[in-house]
Amino acid sequence: MRLADRLAARAARRGGPWPVLLAAGATAAAAGELALPTLIGGTIDSRGAAGWLGACLAAVAVVLGGECLAVWARGLTGARASAWVRRAVVRRLLGAGPDMTRRFPPGELVTRAGMNAEEVGRAPEALVSAVALLVPTAGALVALTLIDPLLTLALGAGVAAILLVLRAFLRAGGTLSGAYQETQGHIAARLVDALGGARTIAAAGTVEREARRVLEPLPRLRAHGAELWRATATAGVRAGVMVPVLEVAVLACGGWLLAGGRLTIGELYAAARYAVLGAALSGALGYVGQLARARSAAGRVAEVLDVPVLGYGTRRLPEGDGTLELRGTPVGDLVVPGGSVTAVAGRSGSGKSALAELAGRLRDPATGVVLLDGVPLPELSRQELRAAVGYAFERPVLLGETVGAAIGMGGIDGGGAERAARAAGADGFIGRLPRGYGTALASAPLSGGERQRLGLARAFARARRLLVLDDATSSLDTVTERQVSRALTEQYGGCTRLVVTHRVATAARADRVVWMEDGRVRAVGTHGELWSEPEYRAVFEERHFEERQ
Numbered sequence: 001m002r003l004a005d006r007l008a009a010r011a012a013r014r015g016g017p018w019p020v021l022l023a024a025g026a027t028a029a030a031a032g033e034l035a036l037p038t039l040i041g042g043t044i045d046s047r048g049a050a051g052w053l054g055a056c057l058a059a060v061a062v063v064l065g066g067e068c069l070a071v072w073a074r075g076l077t078g079a080r081a082s083a084w085v086r087r088a089v090v091r092r093l094l095g096a097g098p099d100m101t102r103r104f105p106p107g108e109l110v111t112r113a114g115m116n117a118e119e120v121g122r123a124p125e126a127l128v129s130a131v132a133l134l135v136p137t138a139g140a141l142v143a144l145t146l147i148d149p150l151l152t153l154a155l156g157a158g159v160a161a162i163l164l165v166l167r168a169f170l171r172a173g174g175t176l177s178g179a180y181q182e183t184q185g186h187i188a189a190r191l192v193d194a195l196g197g198a199r200t201i202a203a204a205g206t207v208e209r210e211a212r213r214v215l216e217p218l219p220r221l222r223a224h225g226a227e228l229w230r231a232t233a234t235a236g237v238r239a240g241v242m243v244p245v246l247e248v249a250v251l252a253c254g255g256w257l258l259a260g261g262r263l264t265i266g267e268l269y270a271a272a273r274y275a276v277l278g279a280a281l282s283g284a285l286g287y288v289g290q291l292a293r294a295r296s297a298a299g300r301v302a303e304v305l306d307v308p309v310l311g312y313g314t315r316r317l318p319e320g321d322g323t324l325e326l327r328g329t330p331v332g333d334l335v336v337p338g339g340s341v342t343a344v345a346g347r348s349g350s351g352k353s354a355l356a357e358l359a360g361r362l363r364d365p366a367t368g369v370v371l372l373d374g375v376p377l378p379e380l381s382r383q384e385l386r387a388a389v390g391y392a393f394e395r396p397v398l399l400g401e402t403v404g405a406a407i408g409m410g411g412i413d414g415g416g417a418e419r420a421a422r423a424a425g426a427d428g429f430i431g432r433l434p435r436g437y438g439t440a441l442a443s444a445p446l447s448g449g450e451r452q453r454l455g456l457a458r459a460f461a462r463a464r465r466l467l468v469l470d471d472a473t474s475s476l477d478t479v480t481e482r483q484v485s486r487a488l489t490e491q492y493g494g495c496t497r498l499v500v501t502h503r504v505a506t507a508a509r510a511d512r513v514v515w516m517e518d519g520r521v522r523a524v525g526t527h528g529e530l531w532s533e534p535e536y537r538a539v540f541e542e543r544h545f546e547e548r549q
Contacts, residue, residue, distance in 0.1 A: 004298035007085075007305070011298075012124035014084040015077050019124045022073035026132030029066030034139035035059045037273030041266030070132075074125045082121025089113045089301060095309035097362050107189030112304050116181060116297040123294035130287035133280060140278035144250070147267050147274075153251045155278045156244035162239050162281050166288050169235035173292030176231055180224040181296055183217050190214040232289055239282035251273035310364065313379035317388055320373030322465035322496035324359055328368030331355050332521035334514065335498060338373070341488055343507040343527070344500045345539055346516030352500045355516065356470040359498050360389040372465060390463025392472035395448075395507060396455025403430055403444055404437030407457045420461035423487035425480040426453035449476055456484060469499045473506065485509050504540045515539075 036059045043052040093109060095101055100109070137159055144151040145263050194201065194210050202208050254271040257263040263271070321338025331351055336342050336359075344352045357363050358370050361377040370377050377385060400406035407417040408425075417437065421427045429450055433439040446454070456472055467488075473481050485506060488497050499506060507513050508527045515523045515530055523530060530536045 002123060003302040003306070004295050007298045007302050008120060008123035008294060010125070011076075011081040011085050011120055015080040015124050017072045018077040018080055019128055022070055022077050022125060022128045023132065023321065025066045025069030025071075025073055026129060027061075027066070027135055029063050029070060030132055030135035032059045032062035032066060033136055033277060034143065036063070037270040037277070038143065040273070041264075041270035043266075044269060045264055045266035053188070059153075062219045070129075074129065077125045077128070078122050080121075081124050082118050085117040085120045085301060086113060089117055089304055092305050092307065092309060096307045097310060098357060099363055100304070101309050104304065105189035105192070107187075107192035108227065109304065110192065111181075111185040111188040112300050116300050119294050119297035120301055121294075122290055123298065126287045126290040126294060130284045130291060133284045133287075135202065136277040137281045140274040143274050144278075146270060147271055148257055148262060148439045150257065151197060151250055151253055151271050151274075152542045154249040154274055155246060157396075158242050158249065159278055159281060162242050162279070163240075165235050165238045166281075166284060168292075169285065170229045170288050170292050173289050173394070174230040174296050175229065176224060176433045177293040178296035178299065180221065180228060181293075181300060183221040183224055185300070187214065187221065190216075205341070207536065220479065232285070235286055239285055243276075243279040243282055246279045247272065247275045310361065311378065312382040312385070314381050315375055315379045316384050317373055317375060317380065317465065321494075322375055322388075324466060324496055324498070325371040325374075326355075326358065326365075326368065327371070329358060329365040329370065330366075330367060331516070331519060334521055334524070336498060336514075337511075338496050339494060340511040341497045341499065341509070343510035343515060344498060345502070345507050345513055345536075346522075347539055350516040351519035352516050353470055354519065355514070355521075356468050356498065356500050360391055360466060360468045361385060362391075388465040389461070390459035390461070390467045392452075392455045392459035392467075392469045394452070394471040394474050396451055396458070396472070398441055398454055398458075400441055402435075403433065403439050403441055403454065406441050406454055407437075407461055409458060409462065416461050417457070420457040421454075423460050423484070424453045424456035425476070425483045426450070426457050429453075451481070452476060460487070462494050465496060467495050467497045473499075474502065481505070502540070507540070 033253070036056065039056045041058055043049065044058060046052050090113060093113065104112075141152055141156060144155055193212050194214050201207055246294060251268075251272055254263060254268045258265070258268050323338040324334075324336040326332070326334040331354055334355075344355055346352050358365055361370065362376065364370075372380075372388065380388075398406040400409065404417050407421060418427065421430055423435075430436055430439075433444055452472060452474070453476070456469070459467060459469065459472070469488075473484055476484065481503070482505070488499065488509075499510065501507055504527075510527065512525060513527050513530055513534055514521055515525075515533075517535075523533075523536075
């Protein structure tokens with residue numbers, strides 16, 4: 001749990017002044033509570049002297065002020081800490097790229113960035129509040145020692161027993177909370193998968209079966225919740241039993257001392273009140289449970305934050321034609337000449353998308369280096385790299401308030417977005433939308449092919465040196481695909497184009513083809529040269545058969 005504890009500590013430090021104010025308020029309230037028994041006892045022994053009464057009122061005011069400050073700061077501490085954790089998780093989710101979703105299902109990531117981040121944010125307030133309860137306990141032990149050391153022995157034995165109960169519950173609660181949160185993540189992951197296939201489920205009439213699949217871990221969730229409840233209840237009973245035992249022990253000891261003339265009536269009252277304050281440590285059970293949940297949640301969040309993000313350099317690209325080189329990478333060595341159209345072909349799972357990801361640095365190779373115009377991609381600044389490379393995918397995710405904004409992504413003017421849309425064959429259907437390029441994206445009725453054309457337009461608008469299309473024309477009709485192919489070969493002559501494809505026509509129009517097999521480059525040549533290979537022809541024949549089916 002070291003990573004989890006470090007994350008919780010960082011969240012507390014990022015909470016601004018509020019954890020400090022929470023500690024100050026809780027400590028002030030505890031100090032006032034510690035002073036009250038002595039002051040009330042003095043008031044009793046002095047038969048209500050004005051000075052003692054004034055001091056009592058002042059102590060009450062300190063308790064009220066400290067409690068108000070603590071309540072106010074407690075909420076702000078949790079909110080600030082949770083916000084920092086969420087921002088850190090979201091930045092890591094987006095910065096890690098495809099490696100993150102390969103390691104965690106989307107539903108798990110949503111749970112960790114939402115519910116678990118919220119629980120981590122509660123760690124500072126739980127820790128400060130629990131530690132603040134040690135103040136009246138320690139003060140009570142000191143005060144009883146000043147009254148009579150025998151009273152301290154009676155209280156100290158009970159406090160030690162309460163601490164052992166809390167320590168055991170922190171360990172058990174952390175384990176049980178972790179199992180509960182993990183099962184919650186499993187349910188969320190299944191639900192997100194089901195939502196992604198909602199139309200298929202409805203069409204197939206498998207709603208009940210999918211509901212059972214999503215909720216299959218529910219009995220485990222219930223079992224973990226019941227175990228956690230039993231552990232909490234057991235610890236609560238054990239700690240709670242100590243409260244009356246301590247009070248009785250201190251009062252019995254105090255009565256014996258009073259009978260022997262070693263205590264006054266006021267001191268006996270103070271001793272009884274200090275016994276209550278000392279036993280109040282049992283009230284830390286709720287904070288300890290909250291801290292246990294926060295620590296287990298922090299462990300889950302830390303796993304996300306442990307996924308490395310892509311680092312960037314500061315270099316800019318020199319003048320060049322967009323030559324792409326892969327040297328010593330897991331997919332092999334490859335040189336894509338600047339300004340060329342290179343198709344990437346191969347069976348499913350042959351490594352086509354892996355090559356596309358390496359080409360524009362959506363991820364780094366485990367070995368070797370990828371260069372653009374002689375510059376290793378990790379040495380380029382983020383702005384330089386993303387301005388030089390445009391990407392389009394088979395299932396594009398469109399971002400932005402309007403259709404035009406989805407194409408430009410905030411960095412392209414309206415004219416550039418429209419030119420890119422025409423090249424991608426999207427200008428026609430955009431013109432039929434209620435407000436054209438200004439149509440709200442959320443309300444635009446888009447088919448799969450239309451969304452793919454918008455993704456192509458976005459890539460066309462952004463690419464300056466390298467354009468990577470990862471099966472980005474698979475949903476296009478034949479006429480539109482030909483239009484896009486002409487745009488790739490004619491309008492983007494100054495840009496290097498790497499096109500992952502399953503279509504014979506696209507491969508035939510390319511300057512050359514990279515044939516992928518078993519995760520590596522098998523051969524490079526023109527489509528005509530490779531067509532003599534039966535296994536190369538089988539790549540397209542197999543795909544053609546699948547599409548006809």
